[in-house]
Amino acid sequence: MTLPESKDLTHFFSEETKSRKPSPLKTCIHYFGDPNIVFLAGGLPMSDYFPWDNLSADTPLPPFSRGIGAELTGAEDETSKFMVKKNSKVHSGDIPLARSLQYGRSMGQPEMIEFLKEHTKMIHDMKYSDWDIVATTGNTNAWESTLRVFCNRGDVILAEEHSFSSSLASAEAQGIITFPVPIDEHGIIPSKLADIMDNWTEGAPKPKLLYTIPTGQNPTGSSLNGERKKEIYKIAQKHDFLIIEDEPYYFLQVGPYFADKNERAQQAEQHANMSHDDFLKSLALTFLSVDTDGRVIRMDSFSKVLAPGTRLGWITGSEKLLQAYLSLHEMTIQSPSGFTQSLVSGTLNRWGQKGYIDWLIGLRHEYTAKRDHCIDSLFKYIPKDTNKDGKQIFSINPPIAGMFFTVDMDASAHPEFSTKYNSDPAQVEQAIYAKVVKSGVLVVPGVWFKTEGETTPAQPASSKQSLNPNQIFFRGTYAAVDPVQLDEGLRRLGVALREEFQLA
Numbered sequence: 284m285t286l287p288e289s290k291d292l293t294h295f296f297s298e299e300t301k302s303r304k305p306s307p308l309k310t311c312i313h314y315f316g317d318p319n320i321v322f323l324a325g326g327l328p329m330s331d332y333f334p335w336d337n338l339s340a341d342t343p344l345p346p347f348s349r350g351i352g353a354e355l356t357g358a359e360d361e362t363s364k365f366m367v368k369k370n371s372k373v374h375s376g377d378i379p380l381a382r383s384l385q386y387g388r389s390m391g392q393p394e395m396i397e398f399l400k401e402h403t404k405m406i407h408d409m410k411y412s413d414w415d416i417v418a419t420t421g422n423t424n425a426w427e428s429t430l431r432v433f434c435n436r437g438d439v440i441l442a443e444e445h446s447f448s449s450s451l452a453s454a455e456a457q458g459i460i461t462f463p464v465p466i467d468e469h470g471i472i473p474s475k476l477a478d479i480m481d482n483w484t485e486g487a488p489k490p491k492l493l494y495t496i497p498t499g500q501n502p503t504g505s506s507l508n509g510e511r512k513k514e515i516y517k518i519a520q521k522h523d524f525l526i527i528e529d530e531p532y533y534f535l536q537v538g539p540y541f542a543d544k545n546e547r548a549q550q551a552e553q554h555a556n557m558s559h560d561d562f563l564k565s566l567a568l569t570f571l572s573v574d575t576d577g578r579v580i581r582m583d584s585f586s587k588v589l590a591p592g593t594r595l596g597w598i599t600g601s602e603k604l605l606q607a608y609l610s611l612h613e614m615t616i617q618s619p620s621g622f623t624q625s626l627v628s629g630t631l632n633r634w635g636q637k638g639y640i641d642w643l644i645g646l647r648h649e650y651t652a653k654r655d656h657c658i659d660s661l662f663k664y665i666p667k668d669t670n671k672d673g674k675q676i677f678s679i680n681p682p683i684a685g686m687f688f689t690v691d692m693d694a695s696a697h698p699e700f701s702t703k704y705n706s707d708p709a710q711v712e713q714a715i716y717a718k719v720v721k722s723g724v725l726v727v728p729g730v731w732f733k734t735e736g737e738t739t740p741a742q743p744a745s746s747k748q749s750l751n752p753n754q755i756f757f758r759g760t761y762a763a764v765d766p767v768q769l770d771e772g773l774r775r776l777g778v779a780l781r782e783e784f785q786l787a
């Protein structure tokens with residue numbers, strides 16, 4: 284079936300993007316390497332002077348049967364020992380160092396981009412023909428570029444009412460207003476988003492884009508299901524805004540938590556015996572897969588699935604929009620590091636698409652165990668006391684993806700809520716934070732992640748009503764420490780909360 288072209292949504296471009304002239308030097312870089320051309324046009328150092336003849340690495344070999352994280356033994360059937368050379372290819376997926384360490388190829392080196400395009404076709408059901416990929420130095424960079432490509436000072440964007448603080452800060456630093464969209468334990472509530480947009484104040488600039496972290500949301504740990512995504516997409520079409528899906532945790536989808544050990548064992552067996560096809564089918568529907576117009580920009584990163592220090596990621600979207608990223612990157616990052624591209628491309632192309640899926644399945648196994656262990660400990664240590672209405676003061680919503688858990692709590696159940704803290708949940712949050720740090724554990728208050736921009740003229744009060752104003756939460760991660768430390772940290776958290784709320 285031939286797919287239609289994406290819509291022209293270039294009217295979203297920022298003033299900066301509209302006024303950017305192509306760098307004239309970049310228009311002739313493709314002649315570099317052409318045997319018929321003596322290239323005297325650019326300040327490219329000769330690769331002879333690059334002091335690296337090769338780059339070698341040992342990595343585990345698919346299907347990673349001893350598990351992700353197992354120490355490398357060097358055994359031939361478990362270890363890939365490979366070398367990327369300066370001037371030739373050992374493997375067709377290699378990026379010779381003479382090229383990767385040279386200027387040029389801002390979109391990313393072709394061997395790596397080809398791998399990522401094949402990967403994209405396996406994961407997403409692309410609905411238009413002219414989609415493409417541009418390499419980034421990770422989602423931090425992808426988001427910064429997104430803001431510059433589309434937004435002007437004073438523009439408005441929408442974001443989950445608690446969102447990744449660095450992303451919010453990045454927008455705010457560019458003078459962009461971040462307007463909050465209510466969320467529940469499953470992420471953005473489509474009907475609330477529809478209400479906000481249907482009642483948008485006349486005269487206030489309309490949001491250009493929705494920034495969302497659909498899977499294992501940072502900080503709340505929630506995950507948006509496919510049905511909600513479809514509803515949100517329709518709202519984006521109706522009100523004409525872009526959707527930016529920031530998905531560093533997409534492959535950390537671990538499935539539901541089972542307290543019952545039999546059910547848990549059943550799930551583990553099911554996961555262990557899953558075919559690649561079933562694994563792919565088990566992944567959440569993406570915004571990219573419902574996008575018929577080309578209004579979704581997806582940001583992927585190797586940070587959480589390979590290593591943050593690779594500083595490597597990619598953006599997927601319509602060519603018409605990605606062209607602006609490319610022009611920006613030619614003047615900012617130029618390209619991700621050549622070492623990284625050679626190393627990652629060398630690794631992934633040797634693993635192959637199937638091997639990479641084996642890696643992702645192995646990671647899921649690791650993160651499922653971490654999540655289960657964490658939630659078991661939370662249920663063991665977090666007090667089960669109830670407030671005056673008989674509801675639990677503290678609640679835990681086991682995440683089905685990502686690295687984060689939250690402990691939600693009713694601030695008004697604090698015995699000094701009105702006397703000492705002026706019935707202000709933020710003050711209770713601050714007091715709890717001080718207490719937990721003193722108790723020797725670090726979890727961070729939800730207020731650090733609050734999205735709180737406002738338009739001029741302002742939005743109606745109904746668009747800003749919090750579902751439960753006295754609800755506060757603390758975010759922690761189960762990714763960073765071993766199970767023993769995690770258990771001890773959560774025990775300390777339980778003690779701190781018990782003391783702070785003066786529970787017996």
Ligand SMILES: Cc1ncc(COP(=O)(O)O)c(C=O)c1O
Binds near residue numbers: 424447531584
């Ligand atoms: C939602 C979100 N976006 C982006 C990032 C940063 O990703 P990267 O390392 O790819 O820049 C993080 C890291 O914690 C994150 O949680």
